């Protein structure tokens with residue numbers, strides 16, 4: 100039996116069947132923080148008075164100066180009084196300011212059924228997002244209670260970010276923290292790279308993956324002379340949204356693309372996949388916590404183990420999820436049934452996984468590394 104929790108789980112939260120995460124019938128993912136959700140829209144002051152915060156979720160995670168940093172995706176939208184109007188915020192790069200488009204929902208040209216975006220009825224292609232996301236820091240001494248910075252850390256400032264910055268991952272390499280983030284605009288969904296050394300100032304290093312791509316995580320060290328990253332081209336037509344791997348010698352130019360892993364029919368990861376947390380190094384391989392979704396659009400976390408010297412090789416992949424939407428705050432929210440991790444902290448044999456819930460808030464769960472390793476199917480890949 101591994102070491103006991105260092106307090107994040109507290110008196111364990113029990114779900115549904117009341118099983119204890121350490122009991123005989125224990126299943127993964129029941130050791131959620133008792134304070135969940137640990138960061139909610141009510142904790143974040145809108146960046147403008149006429150806006151409201153609808154989500155603070157999918158945060159990148161780092162330890163800096165003794166603090167846990169959650170670099171949260173904050174989604175805001177203009178307040179509305181007339182329910183027939185949808186107001187779309189975006190960054191107008193030519194005018195270098197925020198602008199708002201008003202849409203009358205009684206108009207027939209667009210489909211408003213997905214709360215996340217407006218699509219053209221003909222092509223089912225997303226035309227606008229209903230909120231603007233940017234990145235804001237929440238800091239904590241104990242990893243549970245967070246204080247949100249007054250101002251944004253990264254706000255849209257170029258044409259590739261006109262519809263927002265989303266779902267950051269933070270990779271520490273030496274004293275430098277590299278941030279990959281989804282860069283969204285009418286030109287498509289690509290991936291930007293930025294770097295900080297102090298979580299005060301940040302330098303943008305440009306778009307590293309053009310549209311359509313997202314869910315990029317960079318490995319935290321050079322492997323046999325190269326940097327590696329997982330990425331997720333969002334193919335349309337042929338192929339599926341699955342996880343690929345690429346390498347680089349400078350973190351900016353990526354090549355050597357290989358398909359890493361695919362969806363599995365009739366499974367919890369049957370429709371789309373994406374890398375989640377930054378991979379962690381274990382004795383047995385690089386452990387990656389990824390997300391998969393199914394036909395119902397339910398997002399669940401799984402694990403995959405990659406070769407230490409060649410992360411293009413899969414050693415094992417979990418058959419069953421390590422965390423699935425079950426708690427009320429995971430099931431209900433802006434976009435229902437989502438657990439989505441962009442970062443974790445590994446402390447000895449415990450993993451403190453932070454994850455976005457229902458595209459609304461942030462939560463945390465502690466898992467034994469051994470339980471996650473046990474969930475991997477070491478025979479069949």
Ligand code: MAN
Nearest residue numbers: 215216228265281283288458
């Ligand atoms: C999907 C969802 C949204 C996100 C857009 C653009 O629709 O993941 O949350 O805003 O893609 O990335």
